[in-house]
Amino acid sequence: MGHTSTNPPAAHRPLTGSRVTARDLAQRLGVATSTVTRAFDPQSRISAAARTRILAMADELGYRPNAIARSLNQRRTGIVALVMGDMSNPFYPAVLETFSLQLRESGRQLLLFVVPAGGDADALMPQLLQYQVDAIVVTAARLSSHMSDLCARQGVPVVFLNRRVEDPSVWSVCCDNQRMAAEVAEYLVGQNRRACAFVSGDPQVSTTADRLRGFEQGLAVHGQRLAACVQGGYSYEGGRAAAAQLFSSGQPPVDAVFCANDVMALGVLSHLRMNTRLRVPEDVAVVGFDDIRAAAYAENDLTTVHQPVTRMIECAIRLLDEGRPNGSVTQALREIPGYLVPRSTA
Amino acid sequence: MGHTSTNPPAAHRPLTGSRVTARDLAQRLGVATSTVTRAFDPQSRISAAARTRILAMADELGYRPNAIARSLNQRRTGIVALVMGDMSNPFYPAVLETFSLQLRESGRQLLLFVVPAGGDADALMPQLLQYQVDAIVVTAARLSSHMSDLCARQGVPVVFLNRRVEDPSVWSVCCDNQRMAAEVAEYLVGQNRRACAFVSGDPQVSTTADRLRGFEQGLAVHGQRLAACVQGGYSYEGGRAAAAQLFSSGQPPVDAVFCANDVMALGVLSHLRMNTRLRVPEDVAVVGFDDIRAAAYAENDLTTVHQPVTRMIECAIRLLDEGRPNGSVTQALREIPGYLVPRSTA
Numbered sequence: 308m309g310h311t312s313t314n315p316p317a318a319h320r321p322l323t324g325s326r327v328t329a330r331d332l333a334q335r336l337g338v339a340t341s342t343v344t345r346a347f348d349p350q351s352r353i354s355a356a357a358r359t360r361i362l363a364m365a366d367e368l369g370y371r372p373n374a375i376a377r378s379l380n381q382r383r384t385g386i387v388a389l390v391m392g393d394m395s396n397p398f399y400p401a402v403l404e405t406f407s408l409q410l411r412e413s414g415r416q417l418l419l420f421v422v423p424a425g426g427d428a429d430a431l432m433p434q435l436l437q438y439q440v441d442a443i444v445v446t447a448a449r450l451s452s453h454m455s456d457l458c459a460r461q462g463v464p465v466v467f468l469n470r471r472v473e474d475p476s477v478w479s480v481c482c483d484n485q486r487m488a489a490e491v492a493e494y495l496v497g498q499n500r501r502a503c504a505f506v507s508g509d510p511q512v513s514t515t516a517d518r519l520r521g522f523e524q525g526l527a528v529h530g531q532r533l534a535a536c537v538q539g540g541y542s543y544e545g546g547r548a549a550a551a552q553l554f555s556s557g558q559p560p561v562d563a564v565f566c567a568n569d570v571m572a573l574g575v576l577s578h579l580r581m582n583t584r585l586r587v588p589e590d591v592a593v594v595g596f597d598d599i600r601a602a603a604y605a606e607n608d609l610t611t612v613h614q615p616v617t618r619m620i621e622c623a624i625r626l627l628d629e630g631r632p633n634g635s636v637t638q639a640l641r642e643i644p645g646y647l648v649p650r651s652t653a
Numbered sequence: 654m655g656h657t658s659t660n661p662p663a664a665h666r667p668l669t670g671s672r673v674t675a676r677d678l679a680q681r682l683g684v685a686t687s688t689v690t691r692a693f694d695p696q697s698r699i700s701a702a703a704r705t706r707i708l709a710m711a712d713e714l715g716y717r718p719n720a721i722a723r724s725l726n727q728r729r730t731g732i733v734a735l736v737m738g739d740m741s742n743p744f745y746p747a748v749l750e751t752f753s754l755q756l757r758e759s760g761r762q763l764l765l766f767v768v769p770a771g772g773d774a775d776a777l778m779p780q781l782l783q784y785q786v787d788a789i790v791v792t793a794a795r796l797s798s799h800m801s802d803l804c805a806r807q808g809v810p811v812v813f814l815n816r817r818v819e820d821p822s823v824w825s826v827c828c829d830n831q832r833m834a835a836e837v838a839e840y841l842v843g844q845n846r847r848a849c850a851f852v853s854g855d856p857q858v859s860t861t862a863d864r865l866r867g868f869e870q871g872l873a874v875h876g877q878r879l880a881a882c883v884q885g886g887y888s889y890e891g892g893r894a895a896a897a898q899l900f901s902s903g904q905p906p907v908d909a910v911f912c913a914n915d916v917m918a919l920g921v922l923s924h925l926r927m928n929t930r931l932r933v934p935e936d937v938a939v940v941g942f943d944d945i946r947a948a949a950y951a952e953n954d955l956t957t958v959h960q961p962v963t964r965m966i967e968c969a970i971r972l973l974d975e976g977r978p979n980g981s982v983t984q985a986l987r988e989i990p991g992y993l994v995p996r997s998t999a
Contacts, residue, residue, distance in 0.1 A: 457712060
């Protein structure tokens with residue numbers, strides 16, 4: 308762990324006074340300037356030995372390529388903004404991790420803007436746009452059509468991830484929420500469930516609205532209607548409170564609960580196991596949505612819908628290069644198929 | 654939700670062809686150029702009415718301040734890099750959320766680099782430094798002393814968060830891990846626990862090493878030695894496996910388990926409840942570290958050590974402005990006091 312901060316050897320000193328360029332470095336090493344440039348680009352093919360040699364000399368001379376200055380010429384910064392709300396739901400950190408890694412593989416970096424829970428992203432857009440980002444991805448947060456239109460006019464494409472927006476100037480990438488929710492209804496009816504309830508998130512959010520609509524349609528195919536619909540605010544505590552409401556005396560009995568996300572389903576399970584004598588799944592089936600890691604934990608073993616996070620993000624990253632969508636709302640929407648994961652709660 | 658993309662009124666057209674400057678905007682509005690600048694700086698004092706008027710005109714004329722170009726003059730980009738590993742432990746998304754919000758309050762933005770679990774940050778540093786970040790914060794990831802020294806020499810301060818580094822050229826901000834672990838030992842011995850085990854994360858990581866050392870010292874004060882020490886790899890699954898090992902037949906009995914994080918403690922609880930007849934806390938006490946949200950869930954109700962995340966991050970952000978530390982390893986370390994949260998598992 309030696310940390311001696313020595314001066315460069317005398318032979319190299321003349322360069323360190325002024326700003327060292329890639330050309331200086333190339334001359335010193337007897338390679339082409341383009342080889343030096345490639346050494347700093349993780350996407351480029353260059354032998355490990357050559358890269359190490361160039362990086363070592365760059366380090367010694369104090370050379371460092373300036374992505375920011377380069378971006379002013381290229382009009383591309385290589386920076387993509389991600390605007391994210393609701394970091395408390397473990398689904399979103401998983402999205403963030405995958406997005407960050409995939410974006411870096413595509414040679415770009417992630418400027419992160421966290422929106423406080425329940426807030427919208429409009430207030431931070433003037434500051435965000437100052438950073439000359441190449442594109443903006445919004446997830447679990449609101450952005451007004453006025454603001455997304457402003458971005459589009461400034462040539463900055465906007466992609467909504469896990470949100471469907473009624474706006475033909477921005478992209479939306481979602482799981483096929485409605486179809487998957489209908490499949491959950493089909494699955495529950497097939498198990499002779501006769502009184503199915505829905506625990507919703509914010510009913511204004513498209514994902515919740517689509518899942519509710521699909522669930523109702525799936526039940527209707529078998530002549531059933533939704534037995535109850537309560538709000539759970541997307542949180543574990545909200546799920547517990549929703550279950551307390553559904554299973555309080557005086558309420559008509561419910562034998563299945565479909566939740567708009569896994570975190571609420573874990574809250575429902577917690578209430579059923581700790582505060583009632585109802586058995587899961589014998590008396591009540593519980594189904595979530597997302598397939599977060601905790602859904603697979605042995606003590607939860609939650610039946611849920613798997614959201615294809617990796618493919619949703621691959622799709623969003625491809626759209627970053629497509630510019631502004633140029634058609635109808637339907638054409639600006641990409642729906643990626645999810646699938647049901649049957650475990651022991653239903 | 655109207656989305657008509659109209660051209661600006663005729664009176665404004667002459668400006669839109671070339672690049673609109675803050676001075677153009679100021680002249681048009683009859684205000685000082687500095688007033689225009691202040692309207693785009695969330696830290697500046699300016700009336701809401703003036704800000705709205707300036708932002709509306711800027712929108713109309715297509716003016717947008719260029720933080721990137723400005724940074725080339727000021728030699729500050731206002732961008733701080735956060736290098737983060739282990740997004741699967743919910744402690745870190747909570748850190749990220751708080752860090753992002755506090756950083757924005759200080760007028761800076763967060764460039765995020767996620768390191769794949771178990772990886773180190775060295776490989777991405779050449780690319781990271783190209784973005785001319787003002788500072789680098791590293792959490793749950795390794796960075797070699799060679800790389801942190803390179804950053805320091807380039808005038809980019811490095812702060813390790815939740816890691817203590819033996820390197821006087823970088824800052825370290827931690828909870829007082831050793832003292833808190835000693836307090837856990839004290840607490841368990843005070844409850845007549847006579848055979849205390851430790852479930853560790855990566856033993857090379859300073860936080861795990863400090864917690865183990867403090868726990869052993871706290872036991873030693875009362876003449877006890879650690880009954881067992883097993884690795885749990887910081888994960889829930891690792892915690893389950895560690896418990897399976899500790900409570901397999903043939904092992905000497907253990908009546909308390911202290912885990913280096915909450916996620917492993919939840920795995921230990923899961924194993925005890927699902928795979929043994931041991932009662933918590935009557936037969937075995939379980940204590941975690943971090944105080945993640947799930948620790949407080951009714952079915953977990955985990956006794957743990959609260960890490961003062963908000964104050965740790967406040968401290969780290971203050972250090973960003975202090976440049977490189979200029980003294981000993983001890984002087985470069987900031988330890989923020991945590992506290993024990995007694996719940997029902999111990």
